[in-house]
Amino acid sequence: MKTRVIIFFGLLVLIAAIFISACKKNDVQPGEPHNPTYIDLTIPAGWPTPTSDIFANNKLTEEGFQLGKKLFYDGKLSKDGNFPCASCHQQFAAFATFDHDFSHGFDNSFTTRNAPGLFNLAWMTKMHWDGGINHIEVQPLAPITAQNEMAETIDNVLNKLRADTEYPALFKSAFGNTDINSQRMLKALAQFMGSIISSNSKYDKVQRGEASFTATEQNGYDLFKAKCETCHKEPLFTDNSFRNTGLAVNPFLNDFGRMRITNDKNDSLKFKVPSLRNVMLTFPYAHDGRFYSIGAAIDHYRTGIITTQPTLDPLLVNRIAITNTQKNDLIYFLNTLTDTTMTKAARFAQ
Numbered sequence: 001m002k003t004r005v006i007i008f009f010g011l012l013v014l015i016a017a018i019f020i021s022a023c024k025k026n027d028v029q030p031g032e033p034h035n036p037t038y039i040d041l042t043i044p045a046g047w048p049t050p051t052s053d054i055f056a057n058n059k060l061t062e063e064g065f066q067l068g069k070k071l072f073y074d075g076k077l078s079k080d081g082n083f084p085c086a087s088c089h090q091q092f093a094a095f096a097t098f099d100h101d102f103s104h105g106f107d108n109s110f111t112t113r114n115a116p117g118l119f120n121l122a123w124m125t126k127m128h129w130d131g132g133i134n135h136i137e138v139q140p141l142a143p144i145t146a147q148n149e150m151a152e153t154i155d156n157v158l159n160k161l162r163a164d165t166e167y168p169a170l171f172k173s174a175f176g177n178t179d180i181n182s183q184r185m186l187k188a189l190a191q192f193m194g195s196i197i198s199s200n201s202k203y204d205k206v207q208r209g210e211a212s213f214t215a216t217e218q219n220g221y222d223l224f225k226a227k228c229e230t231c232h233k234e235p236l237f238t239d240n241s242f243r244n245t246g247l248a249v250n251p252f253l254n255d256f257g258r259m260r261i262t263n264d265k266n267d268s269l270k271f272k273v274p275s276l277r278n279v280m281l282t283f284p285y286a287h288d289g290r291f292y293s294i295g296a297a298i299d300h301y302r303t304g305i306i307t308t309q310p311t312l313d314p315l316l317v318n319r320i321a322i323t324n325t326q327k328n329d330l331i332y333f334l335n336t337l338t339d340t341t342m343t344k345a346a347r348f349a350q
Contacts, residue, residue: 034176036061041122044199046207047235050122054136054194058187063174068192070170071185073350076160077140078150079106085140085189086350088115088149092343094278095119095196101289106151112253114289116274117282119198119342125240129271129287132261136190154182161185196348198277199235200341203333207235213336220333223326228276230315237276237337243313244269246305250288257287268311277337294334298327 039060043049058064072089075081088103088111089095095118097103102110113129127133133142143149144157161167161180168178175184203221205211213221224232233239242258247269249256258267271287279285284292291297301320306312322330342348 036063036174039065041195042197044197044204044235047199048123051125054122054190058137058190060191060195061174063170064188064191065195067170067174068188068190069348070166071189072192076164077144077152077157079152079156082106083150085143088143089118091345091348091350092281093117094198094281094339094343096278096282098281099283101284101292103149105149106147109148111146111149112255113287114284117278118193119196119277120236120275121194121196123236123240126272130258130261131242131272136194137186139193140186140189158182158185196342198339198342201277201339202336204235204339206336214332216329216332217336218333219326220329220331221336223322223330224333227320227322228330231273231313232276238273241273242267242270243273244309244311245271245301246307246309246312246316247286247290247300248306250290253288255287266311269309270311276334278339278343279334280338281343294331295327298322298330302327 036059039062041055041060071077072085075084075087077084078087083104083106088097090098092098097115101114102112103115105111116129121127121136124136125134127136127139128142133139141154144152144154158180167180171180171184172178174188202211202213202217206213231239231241231243244257249269256268258270258272259265261267274282274285279294283294284290285294285297291300301316302322303319305316305319307317307319
């Protein structure tokens, strides 16, 4: 009996040694070079330089981008495998959720805010409707661990990635060895999401002298600059601020926006100003998706603003005077912000 025990443990030691040796062979050995393909984030002509470099401590590489892309589309990041990042952020809808006010989550649950489009994140100083996330590398933690979204734990996600036959090699290509940890996973996701840029709509082509607005589009653009540009600042079409636009409180959500983060009553009902780029693809609108058409959203600014709210943005105390003709012209202009180059790009597709 003792002999069998000794043999059994001897075999265990041998297997462990072989396993450790195999793992080491996959890792970068001393002196073994790691030469990823470094790439640059292209800043479109005429655009401002981002206020901070989201890749300062996460050098953008082709290998990191491809790893992040695979993670973005992989259901392993969710508890039951059915909810990858891409389930709420669909490329054809400018990486928002198509035609839904709230996105589907684990166990037939729903999110409590409308999913924003994921593009031009390198220019965003704060993320989420309330600005509760201040860096792209930590952003995925919220949806991955939320019980009404992906409902998973980071440890479980990492264990699934480590057990997958493809991921060790992908992590090695991106980071130099096969170590799979949360920091690397988040950095890879940041490289993919942070590289999605929307800058080739008709509007952009007009700005570059490659196209011309129709008379109606030009009228809409002139109206936009007169009535909307203070908050939706070109070329990003957002100023990244948080404002109360006079929406009634949703009684089912009781969502008071940025005040949830700051605990400052002066931030009550303030939500992030969304980009109007690709706005015709990212309906419904507002933080809770209450407006199912762009026309309804415009009508809110014409007649629906609750002007008695203490934190209402001063620019909206008199609402915004827009005639029916001007509304039509504005919608024509907003259509020129659709960037099908991004929504159809194979580089960002699964």
